[in-house]
Amino acid sequence: MSAMTRDTLVDSRQEILRTAARLFQQRGYDATSMNDVAAALKLSKGGLYHHFQSKDEILFHIMSHAMDITEEKVINAVRGISDPEERLRTLIRLHLHVVLSERDREITVMLHENHPLPPPLRKRINARKKEYIHFMERLIAEVQRIRQSKGVVSPRAAAFALLGMINWIYQWYKPEGTLAGEDLVQQYTAIFFAGAFQ
Amino acid sequence: MSAMTRDTLVDSRQEILRTAARLFQQRGYDATSMNDVAAALKLSKGGLYHHFQSKDEILFHIMSHAMDITEEKVINAVRGISDPEERLRTLIRLHLHVVLSERDREITVMLHENHPLPPPLRKRINARKKEYIHFMERLIAEVQRIRQSKGVVSPRAAAFALLGMINWIYQWYKPEGTLAGEDLVQQYTAIFFAGAFQ
DNA sequence: CCTACCGATCGGTAGG
DNA sequence: CCTACCGATCGGTAGG
Numbered sequence A, B: 001m002s003a004m005t006r007d008t009l010v011d012s013r014q015e016i017l018r019t020a021a022r023l024f025q026q027r028g029y030d031a032t033s034m035n036d037v038a039a040a041l042k043l044s045k046g047g048l049y050h051h052f053q054s055k056d057e058i059l060f061h062i063m064s065h066a067m068d069i070t071e072e073k074v075i076n077a078v079r080g081i082s083d084p085e086e087r088l089r090t091l092i093r094l095h096l097h098v099v100l101s102e103r104d105r106e107i108t109v110m111l112h113e114n115h116p117l118p119p120p121l122r123k124r125i126n127a128r129k130k131e132y133i134h135f136m137e138r139l140i141a142e143v144q145r146i147r148q149s150k151g152v153v154s155p156r157a158a159a160f161a162l163l164g165m166i167n168w169i170y171q172w173y174k175p176e177g178t179l180a181g182e183d184l185v186q187q188y189t190a191i192f193f194a195g196a197f198q
Numbered sequence C, D: 001c002c003t004a005c006c007g008a009t010c011g012g013t014a015g016g
Helices: A002-027 A034-040 A045-051 A055-079 A084-100 A105-112 A119-147 A155-167 A181-196 B002-027 B034-040 B045-051 B055-079 B084-100 B105-112 B119-147 B155-167 B181-196
Strands: none
Touching (some): A002 A034, A002 A045, A034 A045, A055 A105, A055 A119, A084 A105, A084 A119, A119 A155, A155 A181, A155 B181, A181 B155, A181 B181, B002 B105, B055 B084, B055 B119, B084 B105, B084 B119, B084 B181, B119 B181, B155 B181
């Protein structure tokens, strides 16, 4: 019974984060009140504050969860691939899928809502973002070595370029638009491989 | 005398937009109060509302001004160049400079603060953004024809990739960091040309 | 004494 | 342009 109560609590927190992430993504963090979040969950504001101490804390957990998803669905899924070039191709595809995914709205919130997070919490998120880009950077450097690239493009600049190409998608992508998800994967991969490994 | 008053008024509006853009960029639009803006200008809130009817209106004018800057410093500066490839190279360099420029903080605000703008005003800004990307797209298509590219990359996907690479810079660029502005221009140009014109 | 909440309202501050 | 305010709503918290 105490285990069930624990599970219910955890589930509630997860459900709150999912709902809040959806609202934050649609309306923006500041334009979404705690009342909006509570109402969407058929909860009172008081009920919401039973689970989280503050609005900031909710945002922080959404972003942390977004980083968990990225690390799990991209980094961990890619570690097992022994060929570096195939590892990078898969990373691009999976990272793109995470950004495009309808379900993982936490990602969009993480990419956009930097300002509202209090500096100590923001630093913790930024540290994880930096780790991610370093992972990309090392992988790019490895493929450059194997391909014996001429070295006109530094792994660092290439990593930022790749991250920008993919992450910017949240700003304009409409599922009903002319560019389908799989097209984007194919074309972005083609652009990046020809560009970074000359 | 009436001309002078007019000039003073215009100057005041410009100065307000510059100061507001700086604050919006640093703290975010929602976290910046009208009092903050007024105080930074040594004005009262009432004085500020003499020049602009609402906070939204200030944001709209900042974004419009950012589009003016982009059209003037990139599009207009590039129209005179007859060779398409050189025209695209210059566009990349100038667009990057606009994003990196310390002075044009309006650009960062325009790239980031989409949510707070009321839909009718947002549509007007988005229409101008779409014109800009279509300009890029046509130019990329032209260079692909000249270079007789194999056609693995569509001009549309290439334009979005280029825009993403460059615009994302506002999220991480620090002038004191390891990647200097001119390095970015060289390397992003190299990546994009090899990537989009295979 | 625990949990998962509720209706009502707090002190402050927002844009106007 | 300023001082003096407003209706409303904000994030957060009280007792039960």
